[in-house]
Amino acid sequence: MSTATATSTATFASALNTAMSDAMEADESVVVFGEDVGTLGGVFRITDGLTKRFGTNRCFDTPLAESGIAGTAVGMAINGMRPVIEMQFDAFAYPALEQVFSHIAKMANRTRGRVRLPMVIRIPYGGGVGGVEHHCDSSEAYYAHTAGLKVFTPATVADAYLMLREAIDTEDPVVFFEPKKLYWSKADDDLSTLREAYESGTESSRLVGAQGQAVVVREGTDVSIISYGPSVSTAVKAAEAAAEDGISAEVLDMRSVVPFDEVALVRTVEKTGRAVVVAEAQGFVSVASEITARIQERCFHSLASPVLRVTGFDIPYPAPKLEEHHLPDVNRILDALDELQWED
Amino acid sequence: MDDPVTTSDPSHAKAEQGSRIFEASRSFGITPEQYMLPAQQQIQMLDPEGALVPSDEQGTGPGHEYPIPEAEVLLKAYAALVAGRRINDQNYALVRQGRLAVYPSSHGQEACQVGAALCLEPGDWMFPTYRDTVSVISRGVDPLDVMVSFRGDWHCGYDPKEHRVGSMSTPLTTQLLHAVGVAHAAKLRGEDTVVLAMCGDGATSEGDFHEALNFAAVFEVPVVFFVQNNGYAISVPLSSQSVAPSLAHKAIGYGMAGEQVDGNDMVAVLATLRRAVHLARENSMPLLVEAVTYRMQAHTNADDETRYRDREEVEQWKRKDPLVRMQRYLTSEGILNDDAAAEITEAAEKVASSLRQAMTADPAENPLEIFDHVYAEPTAQLLAQRAQLDDELQRTATSEGTQR
Numbered sequence: 052m053s054t055a056t057a058t059s060t061a062t063f064a065s066a067l068n069t070a071m072s073d074a075m076e077a078d079e080s081v082v083v084f085g086e087d088v089g090t091l092g093g094v095f096r097i098t099d100g101l102t103k104r105f106g107t108n109r110c111f112d113t114p115l116a117e118s119g120i121a122g123t124a125v126g127m128a129i130n131g132m133r134p135v136i137e138m139q140f141d142a143f144a145y146p147a148l149e150q151v152f153s154h155i156a157k158m159a160n161r162t163r164g165r166v167r168l169p170m171v172i173r174i175p176y177g178g179g180v181g182g183v184e185h186h187c188d189s190s191e192a193y194y195a196h197t198a199g200l201k202v203f204t205p206a207t208v209a210d211a212y213l214m215l216r217e218a219i220d221t222e223d224p225v226v227f228f229e230p231k232k233l234y235w236s237k238a239d240d241d242l243s244t245l246r247e248a249y250e251s252g253t254e255s256s257r258l259v260g261a262q263g264q265a266v267v268v269r270e271g272t273d274v275s276i277i278s279y280g281p282s283v284s285t286a287v288k289a290a291e292a293a294a295e296d297g298i299s300a301e302v303l304d305m306r307s308v309v310p311f312d313e314v315a316l317v318r319t320v321e322k323t324g325r326a327v328v329v330a331e332a333q334g335f336v337s338v339a340s341e342i343t344a345r346i347q348e349r350c351f352h353s354l355a356s357p358v359l360r361v362t363g364f365d366i367p368y369p370a371p372k373l374e375e376h377h378l379p380d381v382n383r384i385l386d387a388l389d390e391l392q393w394e395d
Numbered sequence: 396m397d398d399p400v401t402t403s404d405p406s407h408a409k410a411e412q413g414s415r416i417f418e419a420s421r422s423f424g425i426t427p428e429q430y431m432l433p434a435q436q437q438i439q440m441l442d443p444e445g446a447l448v449p450s451d452e453q454g455t456g457p458g459h460e461y462p463i464p465e466a467e468v469l470l471k472a473y474a475a476l477v478a479g480r481r482i483n484d485q486n487y488a489l490v491r492q493g494r495l496a497v498y499p500s501s502h503g504q505e506a507c508q509v510g511a512a513l514c515l516e517p518g519d520w521m522f523p524t525y526r527d528t529v530s531v532i533s534r535g536v537d538p539l540d541v542m543v544s545f546r547g548d549w550h551c552g553y554d555p556k557e558h559r560v561g562s563m564s565t566p567l568t569t570q571l572l573h574a575v576g577v578a579h580a581a582k583l584r585g586e587d588t589v590v591l592a593m594c595g596d597g598a599t600s601e602g603d604f605h606e607a608l609n610f611a612a613v614f615e616v617p618v619v620f621f622v623q624n625n626g627y628a629i630s631v632p633l634s635s636q637s638v639a640p641s642l643a644h645k646a647i648g649y650g651m652a653g654e655q656v657d658g659n660d661m662v663a664v665l666a667t668l669r670r671a672v673h674l675a676r677e678n679s680m681p682l683l684v685e686a687v688t689y690r691m692q693a694h695t696n697a698d699d700e701t702r703y704r705d706r707e708e709v710e711q712w713k714r715k716d717p718l719v720r721m722q723r724y725l726t727s728e729g730i731l732n733d734d735a736a737a738e739i740t741e742a743a744e745k746v747a748s749s750l751r752q753a754m755t756a757d758p759a760e761n762p763l764e765i766f767d768h769v770y771a772e773p774t775a776q777l778l779a780q781r782a783q784l785d786d787e788l789q790r791t792a793t794s795e796g797t798q799r
Contacts, residue, residue, distance in 0.1 A: 082583070108583050114613055119572055119606035126576020129555070130520075132583075134576075146602075153566045154573070161562050163550045164768035199769050222771040261772040310774045 061242050064234045066208045067097050067173075069242045070215035071135060075105050077250065078133065081219060083110040085120055085137030085173075094139055095175055095234055121147035121172065125154050128168040128224075135219060141176040142185035148193070155224045156199030171218045172226045176204075177281040177331050178378055179232035181371040188368055189332035191280075194226040195308040195341075202308040203259060204228035204280035206268075208238035210306065212245045213258050221259075230281030263305070263312035267319060271301030274325035274388060277316065277342055279305040282329045282379060289329075289384035298388055308338050316342065317349045324355040327387045329379050334362030356392035415615055415680040416650055423458035431652045433643040434459040437687060438667050439657040443715045445723025453663075459654065461666035466730045472509050472661055473721050473731060474739045479505040479529035480718055481743035482538060483692075485750050486528070486545070490696040494754040496547035499526040503691030506661040506717035507623045509533050510686075511591055514619075514668035520577050520590040522561035522570040526623075527593055531560050538746055539753045546754060549765060567598040571607035571620065578616035582679065589617045589676050591668075597628020599645065600636050608683065612649040617675035620683045621668065623658060625690040630703035646683035658686030659712075661721040689715070762788065 061069075075081045083101055085093070089112040092099030101110035113120050117138060124134035138144035144151075151172065159167045178187035195202045201223050205211040211229070218225040248256040258264055268283060269290050278286040283304045290300035303319045305312065320326045326346050330339040339360045346358050361379040369377045420430035436454040438461060441447060455461055464472075483505070486498040501508050504526075512533035515521060523530050528545075532538045536553045543552025544563065551562035561570050574592035581588035598604060599622060611618045622642050626633055639645055646653025652674075656667040664686055671682045689712035693700040700709075725731035766773055766781040773781065 114606075114609050116606040116609070118569075118603055119575075119610045122569060122572025122603060122607070123576040123579060123610055126573035126578070127580040128576070129561075129573060130577040130580035132580045149566060149603075150569060150572065153564070154569055158562070159771070160549070160768045161551050161564065162555055162768075163764075164771075165554045166556060166562070167771060201770070261770075262775050310770075311776065313775060 059239060059241050060237055061208050061212075061240045062234070063208050063211050063229075063236045064095065064097055066212035066240070066242060066245075067215055067229065068099055068101075069246070070212045070219070071098065072101060072104060073246050073250075074135075074216055074219040075101065075109055078219075079109075080131060081109075081133045081135060082127065083135045083137070084113050084124075086113060086115055086139050088112060088137050093137060095231065097173070097175075097229070097234075098137065117144060117147040118150050121150035121155065124170050124172075125150060125158070125168060128170045129158075129166055133169045133219060135171045135173060138172060138174045140182075140186045141174055141188040141190050144172070144174055144190065147172075151194070151200070151226075152197050156197045159223070160199060167222045168224045169220075169222050170224050171215070172224070174226060174228050175231040175234075176228045177230045177232060178368060178374050179281065181374070182231075183371065184368065187374065189330070189363065191226075191228055191308055192332060192337050195338055199224070200309060201225040201259075202228065203306070204230065204308070205306065206230070206233070206278075206280055206283035206304050208236065209240045209245060210258055212240070212242055213249055213256055214306065216249050217257055217259055228280060232281055233284070236284075259307045259310065261310060262314075263307045263310035265303050265305045265312040265315035267301060267315070268304050269300070269302040271299040271323065273299045273323055274327060274391060275301045275303055275319040275323045276327050276329055276384065277303045277305065277319070278329040279308065279338070280331075282331055285379060285381060286329050286384065289381045289388070292381055292385055293388055296385075300388070305342070311341075311345075313345060313349065316345060320346050320350040321353040324353055325391050326350075326354075326358045327361060327384065327391070328358065329361045329384055331363050331378055333365045334360050335365045337362060359387045359390060361387045414650070415678050416652070419652070419674070419678050419680070420458065425458045428647070430458045431647040431650070433641060433646075433653050433655045433685075437655045437657050438663050439660050440663040440666065441660045441720045441724050443720065445720040445727070447724065461663070461670050463662060464665050464669060466728070468513065468665070469662065469721075469725060470730055470735070472513055472665055473725055474742065475509040475513065475529075475533045476505050476661060476718050476721055477739050478743040478746055479508050479533065481747045482529055482532060482750065485747040486542070487692065487696070489750065489754050495542070495545050497695050497697070498528075498545050499695050500692045501526050501529050501690075503712065503716070504623055504625055504658065504688045505529055506664045506721070507621075507658045507686045507688055509661065510664035510668045511593060511621055513665060514672045515589065515591055518559070518586075519588055519672070520559045520561070520574065522574040522577075522590065522592045523563050524567070524570070524593055524595060524598070525563050525565050526595065527563065530593070531558075531563065534558060534560055536560060538750055542750065542754065546758065548758065548760065550768075568594050568601040568603040568607065570594075572603055572610065574618050575607050575611045575614065575616060578611070578618045579614050582614075582616050587617070587676050587679075589619060589672050591619050591621055591672070593621045593623070595628065596622060596624040596626070596633050596642060597631065597636055598622075599642055600628075608645070608649045608651065608681070611681035612651050615680050617679050618681040619668065619671045619675050620681065622683070622685045623688055624685055625658075625688050627690060627694070627704070629694045629698060632703075641685060643683060643685040649681075651681045651683060653683040653685065655685045655687060658688030659715045659717040659720065661717050662724065
């Protein structure tokens with residue numbers, strides 16, 4: 052993987068890698084650190100080549116301790132840096148939670164806005180890669196529940212590049228969830244075109260902003276399938292399959308959980324009158340629950356049917372051989388569409 | 396063929412030859428182990444009566460040498476000690492009167508509190524705990540600002556960046572890692588900022604204590620970890636926290652030097668900390684200083700100390716009071732005279748009086764501000780909630796107005 056040059060076919064991983072190297076090039080206060088991110092380039096190779104290009108002062112390995120990584124990043128951010136830290140896997144981020152919840156989320160508030168922590172916590176998350184226990188959690192709800200954190204999760208190659216650039220430039224701490232099953236996905240995006248758009252400040256290159264910008268990735272009229280991160284591509288496939296049955300499904304990618312784009316959510320549900328929320332995480336007390344609650348509060352009079360959720364089961368993430376039964380797939384989404392009330 | 400026994404094995408190489416600890420110990424003519432382990436006894440310069448301990452009995456030796464600070468600095472330390480004691484006791488009283496929500500007093504630990512502030516340069520940083528109010532004030536932060544959070548407000552009161560003092564908060568040892576990060580950022584920019592990272596004896600059991608010391612040692616950053624061992628973590632004595640020979644002994648496990656000092660001896664605390672800060676800056680490496688002291692009052696006003704320690708133990712420590720020892724020493728040396736002592740007392744009274752006045756006044760806070768700093772720009776949801784509270788406040792004001 053080359054860090055400097057972009058090709059017309061990019062992967063999700065190369066988009067993230069290029070976003071970091073472009074950000075480091077643009078701003079010398081951007082530093083990248085974590086476990087195995089230096090010489091190895093990360094266990095998923097997302098930081099590949101950064102140490103070689105920028106030196107060990109800018110991208111470096113730390114001792115194996117997640118609270119240490121997060122806490123050190125707090126201090127570096129206090130002292131003028133923009134740290135981008137990598138948590139090796141979703142469930143390995145838990146030792147850092149005290150730093151995340153008690154300081155990273157609260158520092159700006161506690162200091163009346165005098166100390167902001169412009170840092171990014173990158174977390175490869177979700178399943179679909181045959182990972183063992185502790186390697187496939189969808190932990191976004193824990194972070195989204197904590198005031199003071201922003202939670203981004205891109206679903207496409209172009210979004211991966213632009214949203215990571217935006218996360219690094221954001222004054223608030225951002226937890227950046229990378230759907231690991233998408234790392235090797237490809238798209239015909241020219242990263243240098245994206246770089247140009249982002250660095251020239253083109254409005255359309257800012258995908259989150261202060262209030263979030265959910266995006267309609269497929270237009271439809273009968274039902275809205277609302278999703279984010281790893282589930283968006285599944286939702287799109289389900290919408291395509293539903294079209295064959297004569298159902299016109301619109302798919303909304305939330306892009307960020309915090310900030311939460313309620314405007315786009317209300318717009319699509321008022322348009323279609325039906326909603327199915329799809330997410331990999333366990334459904335109980337989840338982001339999917341929050342989306343569902345907001346639809347009920349804001350769109351009650353537009354609804355022709357109860358809102359349904361298609362999520363992971365309320366179990367610890369299952370073993371690799373069983374994950375296919377756990378993850379929301381096209382068939383389960385189609386079943387939910389069938390279950391909606393279609394008669395007046 | 397390579398002999399497998401002599402082939403260098405970088406993956407298992409002992410961090411010794413060429414390391415900063417190795418270089419430092421060699422400059423003192425001692426082994427790295429002799430340098431990293433604390434001296435045979437606590438560093439002490441004033442005995443409990445306030446008399447100067449003969450230099451060969453102070454516990455010092457090669458690599459463990461602590462020059463006595465100049466008279467001017469000692470006098471400044473004494474003034475801060477007197478003010479610190481007055482602040483502790485004033486705040487304790489204000490809690491009893493219901494004017495402060497809570498106050499973790501450092502009565503008895505003032506030598507540590509003052510030493511922590513006076514050992515640093517203006518460009519250095521300090522990361523205090525919630526019991527380190529006197530340190531923060533001694534560093535130059537306005538006492539009224541420091542007391543804001545203890546009054547029950549939602550923010551820390553002072554600007555951490557202006558004073559280079561981390562925000563006081565209640566999680567234990569999390570701030571030690573912030574100290575490492577601040578030092579690391581400074582080092583990457585080529586600045587020689589030293590960071591003093593403070594915690595108590597109980598906090599050394601926390602995982603972040605370990606992570607912070609290890610990161611600091613591996614990154615070779617100038618952080619002085621300053622442990623105030625006051626004997627208790629609320630009710631649990633040190634013997635239930637650690638069975639290490641001393642907390643200072645923990646340093647060698649991380650490849651850094653540790654020292655133990657009499658925490659009620661203002662001269663020794665200041666001498667040890669100043670030397671540690673100097674070494675940290677010169678060699679860009681961390682050090683650990685444990686000060687053995689005693690929390691004379693309960694953990695906070697909500698705590699009942701009689702449930703876990705007896706009066707006699709407290710009385711014993713009263714006889715080692717840092718203030719009395721320092722006063723006797725400075726007077727006998729001719730550094731402190733009656734006029735200076737009176738001035739120092741008067742200044743301390745002024746601080747106490749301003750605290751009384753400020754804490755009696757009702758704070759003029761705007762409740763709506765609780766939404767303003769959560770994010771750099773409030774989210775739509777927070778703006779809606781702000782409008783809701785604003786409406787509630789206005790309706791309350793209107794109905795109160797109608798009732799009158």
